[in-house]
C-alpha cells in the first residue's frame with residue numbers, strides 16, 4: 001500500500017481562503033476545506049451526476065456539488081440536527097431581494113427591542129444550566145432575537161421557512177459567541193472566573209455582524225448555484241438509508257476520526273445552539289453517544305476483515321483493554337457504514353475519504369489503510385491511491401493527549417490522508 005501513498009503539497013492550499021462562497025456560514029469542528037472537495041470532484045467526478053456525503057457535517061461537499069454544473073442530485077447524511085440545519089441553509093438559494101428585506105427588518109427590530117425591553121416583557125427559555133452558560137443580559141437578548149426571527153411573516157410559506165432557517169444559523173453562531181464558553185474549543189468549558197468578569201458580549205451586534213456577512217454570501221450564491229437537487233437526510237449511515245441501490249457516482253466525505261468522547265465532540269459543540277433552537281435536551285445530550293463508536297464494544301472478541309486493525313487492537317489491548325474496546329467499537333460502526341455505502345455505490349464510481357490517523361496509547365492507527373482493507377473485504381474495490389496532505393488550516397486540535405495523561409502531548413494530526421477507491 002505504501003507505493004500508492006504520495007505526499008503532495010499541492011493539496012495543502014496554504015494560501016487559499018477556506019471561507020469562500022457559503023462555506024464560511026457557521027463554524028463546526030473538523031470541517032473539510034472546500035478546495036479539497038472541489039479538486040476531488042473535478043478529478044474523480046468529471047462524469048458524475050450523483051454525489052453523496054455519508055458524514056455530511058455542515059455540508060462542504062454537497063455545497064460544492066451545488067456549485068458545480070454537472071450534478072443532478074447530492075445526498076448528505078448526518079445524525080446531528082445542527083449540522084443538517086447549517087447544510088440546508090448553505091445549499092438553499094433564497095431570492096435575494098426578499099431575503100435582505102426580511103433580514104434587515106429583523107436586525108433593526110432586534111436592536112430596537114433590545115434597547116427598549118424591560119425584563120418582565122419577555123418569556124425566557126429554561127433549560128438545564130442555562131444560567132451557568134449565559135449571563136442574564138445575554139439570555140434576555142437572545143430570547144428577543146429568537147422571538148423576532150419567529151415573527152417573520154413572508155406570505156410564501158416555503159420562503160418564510162427558508163428565511164427563518166437562514167436567520168437561525170446566524171442566531172446559532174451568536175449563541176456560541178455570546179455564551180460563557182471558552183471559544184475556540186470543541187468541548188464545553190466555561191471561561192475562567194477572571195475572563196468571565198470581563199465578558200460583556202454585545203449580543204445584537206454579534207447577530208447583526210453574522211447576519212450581514214451571510215447575507216452578502218447569499219447574494220453571490222443566488223447567481224452561482226446550479227440546478228443540483230439537495231437531499232439532506234436525517235438518517236444514520238450505519239443503517240439502511242433511503243438512497244437507492246447502486247445510484248451514487250461519487251462520495252466525497254470526511255468521517256469522524258474516532259469516537260466523539262476521545263476525539264471531536266460534535267454533540268457538545270452543538271449543544272447550546274440546539275437547546276436554544278428548542279431541541280429536546282435529552283436527545284441533544286445523546287448525540288455523542290449515537291455517533292460512530294459512541295458505545296464501547298462489550299469485549300475484544302469481534303474482529304473485522306482487516307489485518308491492520310486486528311494488529312492495532314491487539315497492541316492497544318495489551319496496554320489498556322478498555323481503550324482497545326473503545327477503538328474497536330468505532331471501527332465496528334464504521335464497517336456497518338462500509339456495508340451501506342457499498343449498497344448504494346454505482347460500479348465504476350469513486351469514493352474519496354479524507355481521514356486522520358490518530359494515536360492511542362502511542363500506537364498510530366492507520367485508518368487510511370484500514371479503510372482500504374474494509375472496502376476490499378466487502379467487494380471488489382480498486383485502491384487508486386492515497387494522497388497525503390499537510391493540515392495548515394483545518395479546525396482541529398493539532399496536539400492531543402493520546403495516552404490520556406496530562407502533559408504527554410503528541411502531534412498526531414499534522415497530516416491528512418485522502419483515500420481514493422473505485423468500485424469495480
Ligand SMILES: C[S@@+](CC[C@H](N)C(=O)[O-])C[C@H]1O[C@@H](n2cnc3c(N)ncnc32)[C@H](O)[C@@H]1O
Pocket residue numbers: 028029030031032033054055056057058059060061077078079080083235236237238253254255256257266290291292
Ligand atoms: C468530520 S465531520 C464532517 C465535517 C464535514 N465534512 C464538514 O465540512 O462540515 C463528521 C460528521 O459525521 C457525523 N456522524 C457521526 N456518526 C454518524 C452516523 N452514524 N451517520 C451519519 N453521520 C454521522 C457527525 O455528526 C459529524 O457531523
